[in-house]
Amino acid sequence: MTDYREEQINEIEALESIYPDEIEIIQREPYHDFTVDITSSDADNQDEQDQVSCSVQFTYVEKYPDEAPLFEITTSEELEDCEEDITTVINQTIEENLGMVMVFTIVSAVQEKLTDIVENAKRRRREEKERREHEIEEAERKKFEGTKVSVETFLTWKKAFDAEMIDMKKITTELERSKKLTGKELFMQDASMNDSDVKFLQSEGDAVEVDESLFQDMDDLDLDIDLEEEDVGD
Numbered sequence: 001m002t003d004y005r006e007e008q009i010n011e012i013e014a015l016e017s018i019y020p021d022e023i024e025i026i027q028r029e030p031y032h033d034f035t036v037d038i039t040s041s042d043a044d045n046q047d048e049q050d051q052v053s054c055s056v057q058f059t060y061v062e063k064y065p066d067e068a069p070l071f072e073i074t075t076s077e078e079l080e081d082c083e084e085d086i087t088t089v090i091n092q093t094i095e096e097n098l099g100m101v102m103v104f105t106i107v108s109a110v111q112e113k114l115t116d117i118v119e120n121a122k123r124r125r126r127e128e129k130e131r132r133e134h135e136i137e138e139a140e141r142k143k144f145e146g147t148k149v150s151v152e153t154f155l156t157w158k159k160a161f162d163a164e165m166i167d168m169k170k171i172t173t174e175l176e177r178s179k180k181l182t183g184k185e186l187f188m189q190d191a192s193m194n195d196s197d198v199k200f201l202q203s204e205g206d207a208v209e210v211d212e213s214l215f216q217d218m219d220d221l222d223l224d225i226d227l228e229e230e231d232v233g234d
Contacts, residue, residue, distance in 0.1 A: 008032055008060050011101040018104065031060040035074075036107055040114035050122060052079055052114050054086065058103055065101050068094045082117055089113045 012032050014167040015023055018035075019036055026033040039053040069089055075083050093109045094102060 001085045002066065004063055006008070007101055008064060011103060015103060018199070019107070026057070030167070031062065031064075036103070038107055038110045038114065040118045043110055050118050052076070052118055054079055054083075054110070054114065056090070056107070056110060058106075065097075066099055068098065069103070071106075079114075082113075085117075086110055086113055 001066075012025070012028075012034070015034075016025075022037040024035050026035065035055050035057045035200070037053060037055050040051060050089055054076070055074040057072045057074070061067050061069060073083055073090075075086070089109050090106055093106045097105055097172070
């Protein structure tokens, strides 16, 4: 008959020896209840941003290891999206190891999963960095190379350029002419001058009315001055 209690005690002693700083015994009676802190492997050689860890709380049941232990995962915010994957790993490991003490095997499987998570995150960061660098290099290359010109693109550009030059030439010519117009040219361009001449010629052909009252007092004017001037001249 299997002595489940003895197997459980022996495993706890082994785990405390293997994980002296990571394991915490919560209670020993009636069944062992403990947590193990699990960190991705080679964490000492990784930057802080590459270190991930979680805690798994195990509780033995009466017939462990023939029956699966209870477990609960506690993760940091950065691993919340991966908690389901970690749970899957633990359940698979339990199914594969029923009948044998398995906590060490579970911890090792979770540690491997955490390491994969770290490596995948590093790979994504590396790929993203390479993508950004490639985009920058492409932008710099295009800046120096310019746009590649084909016959079609050149003809389209040339047509637009010629039309723009013609418009510019017209504007320049008109500006130059407006600065150098002679009086005659201004006269010919100003329609109001033509209208004034026509009106003047029309008035020449009409009878001119004279105000005779302006000449009624001519006899009263003192003309001695004019006569004296004529005598001096003689």
